[in-house]
Amino acid sequence: MKRFALLSLLALAPAAAAQSSTLSGTVTIWSWDVAAKALQSTVPGFNRKYPNVKVEVVDLGNQNVYDRGLAGCAAGGADLPDIYSIENNEAEVFWARFPNCFTDLNTLGADRLVRNFPAFKWTELTAGGKRFAMPWDSGPVVMFYRRDLYQQAGVNPASIRTWDDFIAAGRRVNTQFGGRVKMATIANGQDDEWFRMLANQNGCFYFDNAGQQVTVARPGCVTALNTIKRLYDANVVATGDWGGQITNVKAGRTASAMFGAWYEGTIRTNAPDQRGKWGVYLMPASRAGGPRASNLGGSALAIPASSRNKAAAYAFLEHALATAGGQATMLRSQGLVPSLLAATRDPYVAQPQPYWGNQRIWQTILGTLGDVPQARGTQYFQDARQIMIVTQADFLKGRYRTAQEALQDAARKISSATGLPVAR
Known part of the structure; x- marks a missing residue:
C-alpha cells in the first residue's frame, strides 16, 4: 500500500509541475484597503509556483467593489475581474439576483476543500448546491481588554466566564474609576453588532x-437582546458609533472591546501608545458552560463566470486561501484572520505578540473557529439589520415590555420587508 501511494505521488508530481509551467496570462483581482494589501502579500509565494501568471490586485475601495460588481453582473458579466472580493453578508445578494454571474467553484475542485474550512464559513457562499466563493478571512469574536485598567479595578479576566461575571466586573470598574471608565462601548441606534454577536453565540440569527x-x-435571539439590556441597565457599558468606540479606546475610557478578531488591527493602529497594555480573552457565555464563540464579519473570493483565465484564477485562490502559508502570510502582513483550519497550526500563530503583552493571542482567537455556529444572512441581510438597529434602540429606551415582544415585532417587520414567513 505504501509503495502504491509513493508511486501515485511520483506520478502526480510531473502533472503538478506541468500545470505550473503551462498556466500563464494575467489574473486581475478587485479588492479594498488592507484586504488588497494582504492579497498582494501572497503574490510572491504564488509566483514561485506559477511564474508565468501575472497577478494584478486593484484597490477600488469597499463600496466601489460592491457597486461595480452589481453593475457588472447586471450587464451579463461585462468588465468584471478574474477574482472578485465579496463580504459574506453581502454575498447572497449576488447569488439571488445573478445566479449565473459567478463560477461554481466545485467544477474547479473546491468540493475537495470543504472540510478544510469551518462549516459556518460556507453557509453564505453556497446556493443551489453550488459554491460560488471560497472562504477568505473570518471574524471570530473575542474580548479585547486593557490589562492595566482591569488590574487597577481588581478584575481577573480569567474569572469572567459568563455575562453575569462581566457585569459584576463592570461594577468594580465603575467603582474604581468613578464611572469615567466603562467595561465596553456598544453601538446603539447606529448598529446591532453586539446583538448579532450574542445571537450567533446562542445559535440564532x-x-x-x-x-x-x-x-x-427565537429563544437564542431573545437571550441576546436581554443580555444587552442587562448590560445597559447595569450601567457598565457606554454607547457610541464606530468612531465613538475608537475614541473611547484611544482615550482609555473603555476597559474592553468585543468585536470580530479583525478589530485587533483597529486597536493596535489607533492606540500605538498603549502597546503592552492590552490582552484577549474569550467572549463570556450566556450561561455557565455555554458556548464562548461567535463570528462577526469576514469575506470570500469568487471567480466571475466571464473570467477568461479561470484555471489561473482558481490556482491563486487555492494558494492564497487554501494553504496555511498563504493565510498566515496575510495574517502577518495585515492582520487578516484566517478561515483555513490548518492555518491555526502555523508557527506564527503560536508566537507571542508584543503589542498584546506578549500573549499568544492568535492561538486564543483561532482556537474558537471550529465552535462558531452557522448563521445565514441571506440577500435580505441589510433589510433585517436596519430593522434590528431600531428595535434594539427602542427596547433599551423601554418602548417594549420584554425582549420577546420587541423581537416578535421585529420579526413581523422583517417578514413584511422580505416576504419570508416568521418561524413558528
Whole structure:
C-alpha cells in the first residue's frame, strides 16, 4: 500500500509541475484597503509556483467593489475581474439576483476543500448546491481588554466566564474609576453588532440556515437582546458609533472591546501608545458552560463566470486561501484572520505578540473557529439589520415590555420587508 501511494505521488508530481509551467496570462483581482494589501502579500509565494501568471490586485475601495460588481453582473458579466472580493453578508445578494454571474467553484475542485474550512464559513457562499466563493478571512469574536485598567479595578479576566461575571466586573470598574471608565462601548441606534454577536453565540440569527424563515424571535435571539439590556441597565457599558468606540479606546475610557478578531488591527493602529497594555480573552457565555464563540464579519473570493483565465484564477485562490502559508502570510502582513483550519497550526500563530503583552493571542482567537455556529444572512441581510438597529434602540429606551415582544415585532417587520414567513 505504501509503495502504491509513493508511486501515485511520483506520478502526480510531473502533472503538478506541468500545470505550473503551462498556466500563464494575467489574473486581475478587485479588492479594498488592507484586504488588497494582504492579497498582494501572497503574490510572491504564488509566483514561485506559477511564474508565468501575472497577478494584478486593484484597490477600488469597499463600496466601489460592491457597486461595480452589481453593475457588472447586471450587464451579463461585462468588465468584471478574474477574482472578485465579496463580504459574506453581502454575498447572497449576488447569488439571488445573478445566479449565473459567478463560477461554481466545485467544477474547479473546491468540493475537495470543504472540510478544510469551518462549516459556518460556507453557509453564505453556497446556493443551489453550488459554491460560488471560497472562504477568505473570518471574524471570530473575542474580548479585547486593557490589562492595566482591569488590574487597577481588581478584575481577573480569567474569572469572567459568563455575562453575569462581566457585569459584576463592570461594577468594580465603575467603582474604581468613578464611572469615567466603562467595561465596553456598544453601538446603539447606529448598529446591532453586539446583538448579532450574542445571537450567533446562542445559535440564532435573523433567518434560519435554509434562508426560508425569519427566526429573530427565537429563544437564542431573545437571550441576546436581554443580555444587552442587562448590560445597559447595569450601567457598565457606554454607547457610541464606530468612531465613538475608537475614541473611547484611544482615550482609555473603555476597559474592553468585543468585536470580530479583525478589530485587533483597529486597536493596535489607533492606540500605538498603549502597546503592552492590552490582552484577549474569550467572549463570556450566556450561561455557565455555554458556548464562548461567535463570528462577526469576514469575506470570500469568487471567480466571475466571464473570467477568461479561470484555471489561473482558481490556482491563486487555492494558494492564497487554501494553504496555511498563504493565510498566515496575510495574517502577518495585515492582520487578516484566517478561515483555513490548518492555518491555526502555523508557527506564527503560536508566537507571542508584543503589542498584546506578549500573549499568544492568535492561538486564543483561532482556537474558537471550529465552535462558531452557522448563521445565514441571506440577500435580505441589510433589510433585517436596519430593522434590528431600531428595535434594539427602542427596547433599551423601554418602548417594549420584554425582549420577546420587541423581537416578535421585529420579526413581523422583517417578514413584511422580505416576504419570508416568521418561524413558528
